[in-house]
Amino acid sequence: MQTVQNTTTFRTAVLSVVKHSYVPLGVASHPRFELVVVADDDSQPEWVHERNSLFADQMSIPYVRDVQRALADYDVQVAVVSSEAERHCDLSVRAAQAGLHVVQDKPMSTKLSECDRLVEAIQANQVKFLLWNRNHLPALIEARRAIQDGAIGQPYAMHLDFYFSKDAGPPKGSRKPGDAPINWLQRQRDAHADGSDGGVGAQPMGELQIEGIYPLAYLHMLSGWEVERVYTHTAAQFHQANVDNEVDDLASVTLEMKGGFLGTLAIGRIGAASHPDIGEIKVHILGTRGALVISEARPEVSVYYRGQPATEFRNIRVANDNDYQLMDNFARAIDGNGETDLDAPTGRTITAVVEAAIESGRTGKPVDVV
Amino acid sequence: MIRLAVVGSNPSAPISIFDPGRLLRATCVAVAHADLAGARETATALGTRVTFTSWDQLVQQHAEGFDAVLIQAPLESRAELVQQAAAAGKHVLVEGPLAASTDLADQATEACQAAAVHLMVGHEMRFLPSNMAVAQALKSGRLGEPALLRIHHWLPADTTATFPPDPTGDAYHAVTIGHLAGEIDLANWLFQGLPTRVYGKARSSSTVQSDSSSDTQLKDYDYFQLHLAYPCDGMALIDRTTALPAGANYFSLSLIGTTGAAYADDHNNMHLAYRGGPPTAIRGVQGDGHLLTQVQEFVDAIHEDRDPVVTGRDGQAAVRVAEAAIESMMTGRPVVLD
Numbered sequence: 001m002q003t004v005q006n007t008t009t010f011r012t013a014v015l016s017v018v019k020h021s022y023v024p025l026g027v028a029s030h031p032r033f034e035l036v037v038v039a040d041d042d043s044q045p046e047w048v049h050e051r052n053s054l055f056a057d058q059m060s061i062p063y064v065r066d067v068q069r070a071l072a073d074y075d076v077q078v079a080v081v082s083s084e085a086e087r088h089c090d091l092s093v094r095a096a097q098a099g100l101h102v103v104q105d106k107p108m109s110t111k112l113s114e115c116d117r118l119v120e121a122i123q124a125n126q127v128k129f130l131l132w133n134r135n136h137l138p139a140l141i142e143a144r145r146a147i148q149d150g151a152i153g154q155p156y157a158m159h160l161d162f163y164f165s166k167d168a169g170p171p172k173g174s175r176k177p178g179d180a181p182i183n184w185l186q187r188q189r190d191a192h193a194d195g196s197d198g199g200v201g202a203q204p205m206g207e208l209q210i211e212g213i214y215p216l217a218y219l220h221m222l223s224g225w226e227v228e229r230v231y232t233h234t235a236a237q238f239h240q241a242n243v244d245n246e247v248d249d250l251a252s253v254t255l256e257m258k259g260g261f262l263g264t265l266a267i268g269r270i271g272a273a274s275h276p277d278i279g280e281i282k283v284h285i286l287g288t289r290g291a292l293v294i295s296e297a298r299p300e301v302s303v304y305y306r307g308q309p310a311t312e313f314r315n316i317r318v319a320n321d322n323d324y325q326l327m328d329n330f331a332r333a334i335d336g337n338g339e340t341d342l343d344a345p346t347g348r349t350i351t352a353v354v355e356a357a358i359e360s361g362r363t364g365k366p367v368d369v370v
Numbered sequence: 371m372i373r374l375a376v377v378g379s380n381p382s383a384p385i386s387i388f389d390p391g392r393l394l395r396a397t398c399v400a401v402a403h404a405d406l407a408g409a410r411e412t413a414t415a416l417g418t419r420v421t422f423t424s425w426d427q428l429v430q431q432h433a434e435g436f437d438a439v440l441i442q443a444p445l446e447s448r449a450e451l452v453q454q455a456a457a458a459g460k461h462v463l464v465e466g467p468l469a470a471s472t473d474l475a476d477q478a479t480e481a482c483q484a485a486a487v488h489l490m491v492g493h494e495m496r497f498l499p500s501n502m503a504v505a506q507a508l509k510s511g512r513l514g515e516p517a518l519l520r521i522h523h524w525l526p527a528d529t530t531a532t533f534p535p536d537p538t539g540d541a542y543h544a545v546t547i548g549h550l551a552g553e554i555d556l557a558n559w560l561f562q563g564l565p566t567r568v569y570g571k572a573r574s575s576s577t578v579q580s581d582s583s584s585d586t587q588l589k590d591y592d593y594f595q596l597h598l599a600y601p602c603d604g605m606a607l608i609d610r611t612t613a614l615p616a617g618a619n620y621f622s623l624s625l626i627g628t629t630g631a632a633y634a635d636d637h638n639n640m641h642l643a644y645r646g647g648p649p650t651a652i653r654g655v656q657g658d659g660h661l662l663t664q665v666q667e668f669v670d671a672i673h674e675d676r677d678p679v680v681t682g683r684d685g686q687a688a689v690r691v692a693e694a695a696i697e698s699m700m701t702g703r704p705v706v707l708d
Contacts, residue, residue, distance in 0.1 A: 156575050157593060159609060161520065163626065172628070231569050231704065235603035237517045237628050250518055250626065252605045254569060254597045262571050262595055264607045266520050266626075274631035280624060282637075284522055286593065286611055288575055291524055291620065293637045364567065364599075364704065 006335050007032070013076040013100070014038040015067060015091045016083030017055045018048050019192075019200045023082045023105045023132050024055070026323035032331045033078060038063045039070030040083075047189060048083075067091070071098045078334075081105060084201030085210075089114035092129070096121040101128040101334055103327075106213040108347040110203050112355050115348040122344040128333045130340040131347040133217040134296070136325035143283060143294045144222055152287030155223055158255075158263040159284040160215035164207075165275035166196045168239040168249065181244035206234065206248035207269050208361075212354045215265055217342055218283055220350065225257040227353045229368050234361030238271050253357045256366075265357075277313045372396040372669050375436040375460075376412060377425055377451060378403050383442035384494050385465050388662035390417040396669040399436050402428040425451060429458050438488075438672060440665070441465060445544050449474035456485040463668040463678075466493040467551035467692070468685030470544035475689045479682035490668045490678035491685030493555040497660035497667070500634035501556065504625055508560060513627030516561050519606040521553050524620040527592070527612055542588035546572075547692040549594055549610060554695075555680070555688040557598060557606045560625060564687050565598035565606070569704040570695035575613035588696070596695050597704075618653055 012033050014024045027033045038056040040048060042065040049065065056063035064070040071079075071094075079095035081088055082105040089109040092102045102122070108131055109115050122129045134140070147155060169187050184204040191197040199205045219225060234248035242249040250268035257263065270279065281296035300315040308314075326341060333340045352369050360367040374396055376386050390398050398416035402425055403409040409421040420435075422428040428436075438461035441451050449469035455462045462482060468491045469475035482489035495501055507513050558564060572591040592613040598606040614620070622635040639654040671678035694705040 156573060157595070157609065157611075159520075159522065159607070161624070163631075165631075231597060233597070233599050233603075233605040235517065235605070237515075237603060250603075250605075252518055252597060252607050254571065254595065254607075256571065260573060262573055262593070264595060264597070264609065266518055266607055268518065268626060270517075270626050270631060271629070273629065274626065280631075280633060284609075284622075286524065286575070286609075286613070288613075290615055291611075293620070293622075295637065366569075366703070 006331070009034050010078045010101070010331070010334070011036045011074065011076045012078040012080055013070055013074060013095075014055065015079050015081045015095060016040045016048065016052060016087065018051045018084060019082050019105060019197060020195055021055055021082070023103065024080045026132070027078075027080050027103055027327055029323040030327035030331065033327055035059055035061055036076060037061055037070050037074040039067045040065060041067055051192075067094060068098075071095070071100065076100060078103065085199070085205060086110045086201050086203050089118040092118050093121040096125045096127050096129070099125060099127065101330070103130045103132065103330060105132050107205070107209055107354070108213070108351045110201070110205065110209065112348070112351055115351045119344045119348050128330065128340055129344040129347075130326065130330045131213065131342040131344070133326070133342045134214050134322055135217055135221045135341055136322040137296055138319050138321070139294050139296050139298050140218060140221065143285070143292055146292055147222055147285070147287075151290060152285060152292055153289030155285050155287045156261055157286040158219055158223060158225075158261075160218060160263070160265045161280055161282040162211060162215040162265070162267045163270050163275065163279040163281065164211065164268070165270055165272055165277070165279040167272045168196055168241055168269055170240045171271070172236065172238055172240050172243050174240050175244065182241040184241065184245045187241045204245035204247045206242065206251070206358070207267050208234065208248055208251045208253075208354050208357055212265070212267060212357070213347070213350055215267065216350045216353055219255070219263065220346060221341070222283070222285065223261065225259070225261050225263075226349070227255050227369050228258050229256040229366050230254065230353060230357045230360050231366040232357040232360035234358070238269065248361065251357065251361060272311065277315045372438055372672055373399040373436045374438050374440055375400040375402060375428060375432070376416065376440045376442070377428070377455075378441060378443040383465060384661050385440045385442040385463065385492050385665070386412055386416060387658055388665050392662055393666060393669065395673055396665070400428060400432055425454060429454075433458060437461060438463070438668070445470050445548050446541070449478040452478040452489065453481040456481040456487050456489075459485060459487060461488040461668075461672050463490045463492055463665065466491045466555065466680075466685060467547055467689050468682065469689055470540070470547060472686060472690045472693055475682075475686035479686050482682055488668075488672050488678060489682035490671065491680045491682065492664060493552055493680050493685070493688065494661060494664050495552050495556050496559055496680060497663045499656050499660060501623060504623060504632040504634050505560060507630070507632050508625065508627065512630050513625065513632060514629030515602060515627060516600070516604050516625060517628050518604075518626040519557055519560055520622070520624045521556065521606070521608045522620065522622040523553055523608075523610045524614050525612050526614045526616045526619065539588070543696060546588050546591070546594075546696055547689055549612070550596065550692040550695055551688040553608045553610060554596070554691045555684060556623070557608065558684065558687055558691065561600040561604050561606070563601060564707055565600050565691060567599040567704045567706055568691055568694040568698055569597040570698040571595050572699045575611060594695075598691070
């Protein structure tokens with residue numbers, strides 16, 4: 001039987017693009033999504049407008065300093081939100097209230113209450129929501145297939161390593177007496193050039209908050225387990241900005257799941273010197289009939305040459321179709337075929353796990369996830 | 371030349387698996403074990419013909435003929451054997467863990483101190499070439515201070531493990547210490563100290579259970595995970611299972627330091643075999659050389675009249691942390707160590 005493929009194109013508004021542009025570019029990688037306008041609130045500071053304007057110029061689309069007007073004037077069906085983290089949910093809520101489907105950068109928010117507001121808006125307006133993730137990387141697809149095929153029986157424990165071997169400004173201990181503490185937002189703005197501004201925003205965020213969504217989304221996709229309780233150690237071991245702003249750059253988490261399943265998460269921004277590539281990112285899964293050890297980076301190709309810059313990755317990931325697959329899933333969800341890979345309630349749940357983990361790290365006690 | 375006697379002749383025990391021809395400044399002179407056939411098998415492998423059927427017989431008939439003992443015995447009897455060896459004035463290398471409880475470990479350690487003999491605990495994972503390379507990188511200062519240690523150690527079920535005829539909670543407690551102490555010692559060694567907080571979880575791989583635990587439920591557990599906090603914001607995650615299907619085990623150790631990192635992972639050391647269908651991974655093995663290194667360290671420590679790399683205090687510490695982990699598993703709460 002031949003199926004008829006839906007070819008409807010979704011006109012898409014980019015609501016703020018102050019972080020990396022990888023999310024809107026990822027959206028545009030799918031032929032059914034067309035970026036038609038960049039928009040943000042006029043009240044935003046000038047550096048925000050500069051970045052938005054730059055991206056609009058690169059894409060040869062207009063930049064409008066009025067979100068509501070852009071949504072009304074450009075006949076858009078989808079919004080892509082890639083602002084500072086603390087503005088994520090508000091922009092997404094406004095898009096949902098305007099009847100737009102929403103693709104949003106991670107983390108979902110810096111506040112659980114904002115996630116709740118977004119979940120409610122998505123449901124009330126019957127639109128689709130996708131929280132950006134890496135679940136379609138080839139290694140994760142292989143892992144999911146192996147589990148679904150029963151290769152290791154019933155999984156009972158899962159361990160996640162998510163180390164980004166990136167620097168984040170001056171190393172810990174570099175602040176001299178009398179120097180002012182590093183301003184988080186300024187540091188993130190400065191980091192834009194080298195792409196290490198994942199925590200852009202006025203509110204400081206640790207690695208758990210910035211990147212925790214990725215490995216916890218792996219856990220959700222591979223197992224469907226629900227985290228009930230966490231126990232965490234956190235530290236600022238590497239970067240002066242994290243020390244000055246009292247947020248972690250390294251954390252270990254014990255994950256206790258409903259049904260008695262167990263797991264752990266090791267996460268950190270461990271410095272560029274600590275790995276030849278982007279970092280050690282692995283998933284270890286134990287099952288009743290075997291085990292899986294998965295490297296998120298594979299497949300990859302190694303390239304070495306005379307005069308190679310020290311900062312260049314030696315191993316290049318290949319066959320990465322994550323962006324397209326995420327958007328294909330999103331398009332099918334809009335067409336009426338189920339939920340997205342990482343919908344708003346799941347994103348909210350993951351944010352709650354992160355929040356509990358941070359609380360546990362602060363108190364030294366296990367914390368229930370609410 | 372140090373004259374070694376082996377007590378307990380389990381041919382698969384790690385203490386006595388080494389090529390005696392490669393051991394420097396020491397020789398094996400006797401083996402004592404209740405199973406005479408087993409004793410002879412071990413004695414032959416170690417280049418001696420002198421065998422005894424018990425420790426008592428060895429001491430009574432051959433006390434002047436040896437200087438040190440290598441003890442490989444069930445965990446429940448190790449501490450007592452260590453004390454007897456110390457009383458006889460013999461240096462001791464005892465299979466790890468040192469004892470079935472912290473109290474027994476204390477008694478064994480104190481007995482050796484009182485007798486002025488050297489006590490080394492055979493936590494052989496310290497001597498694995500990959501782990502030694504990590505430790506050397508750390509010691510050199512290139513990695514900075516240890517920040518996050520991650521160990522995965524997965525093994526197939528040990529079908530040779532036996533319990534006493536009428537096992538009690540204490541027996542299961544001891545078996546659990548046996549599961550945990552090796553990796554704990556490795557973590558303590560790399561962090562050069564004891565953890566300040568211990569959080570432990572355990573499960574049966576076949577029947578995932580609720581959090582309620584008891585000593586007798588320990589017998590069902592074949593999966594353990596530990597979460598340790600060390601001074602200076604150090605942390606360690608350790609998971610260990612004995613529920614892999616029969617076949618090869620898996621070991622992975624990664625150490626994130628404040629200025630660098632080291633990754634010693636079986637995953638990165640695999641060969642491939644193509645025999646139709648998907649390829650099969652063949653692990654690059656590190657051999658048994660680390661067991662010779664361990665015995666050589668013991669011999670060298672005696673010659674040089676210094677502490678061995680793994681002291682009785684280290685052995686006691688591993689048992690103490692394992693007991694804290696068991697307490698945490700039982701209560702569901704982290705345990706704070708002084």
